[in-house]
Amino acid sequence: MKKLALHWQILIGMALGVAFGVLAANLGWEDFVSDWIKPFGTIFINSLKLIAIPLIVASLIKGITDLKDVSKLSTMGVRTIGLYVMTTVLAIVVGLVIVNLVGPGTGLDQTTRDNLLNDFAGDAAVRITDATRQADAGPLQALVDLVPDNIVGAASSNGNMLQVIFFVIFFGIGLILIDPKKAQPVKDFFDGVNEVVLKLIDLIMLAAPVGVFALLASLVVEAPSKDLFVALLMYSACVLLGLAIMVFGVYPMLVKVFAGQSYREFMAGISPAQLLAFSTSSSAATLPVTMERVEEHLGVDEEVTSFVLPIGATINMDGTSLYQAVAAVFIAQAYGIELGLGAQLTIITTALAASIGSAAVPGAGMVMLVIVLAQAGIPEVGLALIFAVDRPLDMCRTVANVTGDATVAILVAKSVGKLGDPQERRLDDYYTETTR
Numbered sequence: 129m130k131k132l133a134l135h136w137q138i139l140i141g142m143a144l145g146v147a148f149g150v151l152a153a154n155l156g157w158e159d160f161v162s163d164w165i166k167p168f169g170t171i172f173i174n175s176l177k178l179i180a181i182p183l184i185v186a187s188l189i190k191g192i193t194d195l196k197d198v199s200k201l202s203t204m205g206v207r208t209i210g211l212y213v214m215t216t217v218l219a220i221v222v223g224l225v226i227v228n229l230v231g232p233g234t235g236l237d238q239t240t241r242d243n244l245l246n247d248f249a250g251d252a253a254v255r256i257t258d259a260t261r262q263a264d265a266g267p268l269q270a271l272v273d274l275v276p277d278n279i280v281g282a283a284s285s286n287g288n289m290l291q292v293i294f295f296v297i298f299f300g301i302g303l304i305l306i307d308p309k310k311a312q313p314v315k316d317f318f319d320g321v322n323e324v325v326l327k328l329i330d331l332i333m334l335a336a337p338v339g340v341f342a343l344l345a346s347l348v349v350e351a352p353s354k355d356l357f358v359a360l361l362m363y364s365a366c367v368l369l370g371l372a373i374m375v376f377g378v379y380p381m382l383v384k385v386f387a388g389q390s391y392r393e394f395m396a397g398i399s400p401a402q403l404l405a406f407s408t409s410s411s412a413a414t415l416p417v418t419m420e421r422v423e424e425h426l427g428v429d430e431e432v433t434s435f436v437l438p439i440g441a442t443i444n445m446d447g448t449s450l451y452q453a454v455a456a457v458f459i460a461q462a463y464g465i466e467l468g469l470g471a472q473l474t475i476i477t478t479a480l481a482a483s484i485g486s487a488a489v490p491g492a493g494m495v496m497l498v499i500v501l502a503q504a505g506i507p508e509v510g511l512a513l514i515f516a517v518d519r520p521l522d523m524c525r526t527v528a529n530v531t532g533d534a535t536v537a538i539l540v541a542k543s544v545g546k547l548g549d550p551q552e553r554r555l556d557d558y559y560t561e562t563t564r
Contacts, residue, residue, distance in 0.1 A: 134333065138403040141337030142344050149348025158349050166346035172339025175332050176413040179325050181283050183416050184438040185296050186322035191434030192300030193315045200544075201301070201435075207543055208436050211536045212444040213480065218378065219528070220476050223370045223450035224457065228472075232362035233461025293438055322434075329416040336400075340407035347519065363458045364517050370450045371528045375402075379535040387542040389426070397425035398534045405530040409522045411441040414530050422534050429546035436540050440533030447528025451521060452479045452497045455514050460506045462513055471504050478504070 132140075152161045192201060276282035276291040283292050303311045380391045401418040408414060415437065423433045456475050460467050467475075478500045497511065541547035 134336065134400045137337040138340055138400060138407070141339075141341040142403065142407065145341040145344030146348055148341070149345040152345065153349050161346055161349045165342050167342075169339055169342030169346060172332075172335055172342065173408050173410065173413050175335075176408065176416060177410070179328050179332070180412050180415055181292060182321065183325045183329075183419070184292060185283075186318045186325055187419065187430075187434035188293065188296040188438055189300045189303065189318040190315070190322050191431050192297065193303050193311070193318075194431045198301055198304055201297075201304075204432070204435060204540060204544060207540050208439060208536065209443075211539055212440060212532075215378075215382075215532050215536065216444065216446050216449050216480055217476065219370070219374050219446040219450040219532070220453045220479050222373055222378075223367070223453035224472055224475065226370050227366050227454045227457040227461075230362060230366050231461060232366050233458040233463075293442060325416070326420065329420055333400075333417065336404065340403070343407045363454070363514065364521060366458070367451050367454050367521050368524060370454060371447055371524050374446060374450065374528050375531050379531050382535055383538050387538050387547060389538065394426065394538075397421055398531060401530050401534070402527045405526040406523045409519070409526050411445075411526060411529045411533070414526070415441045418530055418533060422537050426534065426538060427548045428537050428541040429548065432541040432544065432546045433537055436537040437533055440536060441529075444533055444536065445529050446532040447525030449479045450528065451525045452500050455497055456500050456504055456506055459501065459511070459513055460504070463507060465506060467504065467506075475500060475504050 148165075149161070152158065274291060274294050276288065276295060279292070279295045282288040282295065303314060376395075380394050383389045383394045384391060398418075398421055401414055401421045404417050405411065405414040411418075418441070419433050419437050422428045422437065423430055453475055456479075457467060457472070501507070501511065538547060
């Protein structure tokens with residue numbers, strides 16, 4: 129009997145999780161779900177985060193040393209950053225166009241606004257404090273934070289992923305520049321680590337259906353009241369429409385036009401990573417699966433995936449940037465603030481910069497949104513207006529983040545001649561395994 133494909137297993141797990149969550153909420157089983165179901169989802173996310181740093185270290189060093197030339201690294205780096213900036217700006221513009229056309233905040237009455245502000249004022253205050261601390265650090269603090277003073281300390285937290293990437297790229301360049309005979313044992317070691325981590329990913333993904341079941345069940349049980357969701361329906365619709373345009377329109381079109389891959393091939397290849405991104409709300413936690421799908425099912429050479437995707441999981445936040453643009457204009461509309469062209473251009477540039485500073489973990493975009501609001505002259509306390517629906521929208525925008533990463537990886541691979549036929553790659557891997 130043919131085994132059910134991974135993305136179908138995950139979909140079934142998600143559907144059963146939502147159904148069980150609704151049943152548990154109606155029967156008053158909230159404590160049972162919190163005590164006996166949610167921990168399995170937390171364990172699943174933690175297991176993915178557990179291998180994120182080892183995966184980035186091993187795969188990046190392997191990818192950089194396989195280049196054998198620093199000039200190739202700089203070429204790939206420029207193209208990667210350029211494409212990430214392009215897709216992020218495009219996502220922000222899509223979000224601004226939609227929110228300006230729909231005007232979701234113009235119909236928000238004073239009573240609903242006051243209720244939302246009162247319910248989530250405490251959460252908003254925490255995010256504002258975090259954002260203020262970042263803003264007060266100075267304009268070059270992001271550059272300072274890029275260089276760790278202790279790599280062991282930096283590697284102790286997934287929130288420091290950009291620091292780890294900086295060190296690993298620096299370390300990889302050093303390996304390229306020394307005598308190849310002396311570099312080879314180090315390279316062989318990290319090649320072995322990379323193989324072990326990839327096998328761990330396969331083992332962890334066996335538990336993916338159970339993990340997403342637990343995550344979705346706990347999310348439904350812990351969701352805010354329905355009245356708040358109704359009040360923010362139009363805002364949510366704007367965000368979801370923008371994300372859908374990017375995920376199902378822009379990204380497949382770019383892949384089709386510039387890389388020649390069909391819509392069906394692209395979506396089938398990346399769908400398990402998309403579903404996992406939806407369940408975990410974390411680009412970092414999804415990174416191992418994204419790398420496996422892009423390499424094994426979309427034909428991108430490991431040399432490209434190991435360089436492009438870890439960087440993308442850290443700085444490429446298309447979905448987050450789109451959401452920040454929509455949220456900023458929505459809050460301004462709710463307060464009756466008119467945003468001119470200059471203010472909206474400020475939103476584009478600030479959201480672009482904020483996307484680079486956003487950690488690849490759930491909820492990080494909310495902190496960076498405070499900076500976007502402040503730069504556009506919008507009251508930061510308005511953040512409380514969107515807290516009620518932030519969690520489900522966070523899940524959706526992570527899907528866009530991951531899909532954008534995969535798209536850029538394919539485009540970069542095509543530009544450097546490292547994009548092959550995924551079916552041929554799987555056959556080659558099969559023959560390699562069977563002849564060992």
